[in-house]
Amino acid sequence: MKVIVTARHAKFTEGMKESALKKAHHLEHYFDHLKKIEVILDVDGERGYRVEMIASGIHDHVLVSHAVDRTALTALDSVIAKMERQLKKHKEKLNSRRHGRAAKTVTAAEGSGDVRW
Secondary structure: OEEEEEEEOOOOOHHHHHHHHHHHHHHHHOOOOEEEEEEEEEEOOOOOEEEEEEEEEHHHOEEEEEEEEOOHHHHHHHHHHHHHHHHHHHHHHHHHHHHHHHHHHHHHHHOOOOOOO
């Protein structure tokens, strides 16, 4: 998986970029089929820091999450939590679709009588 960390409108420390990189790599734990994650760190004027995360998976699935907070680390933590929830939900949706199709074919094969497709 490729992880890109970008800073806009400010210079962030290497420690902050490394933290974003480690946390983004940890998202592979929730969904294996990620191709690329892009983390964008930005200064958002009066409100503080803005972090945006864009995750690209196979079959061109793109998940995006945003967070704005007073410190960059808390914004990063909240964007990671949002992305974890999105990845879990996406994985559950894919698995439920897979199991739903298998169940329909098994019941149709076991049933007697006329089966219409």
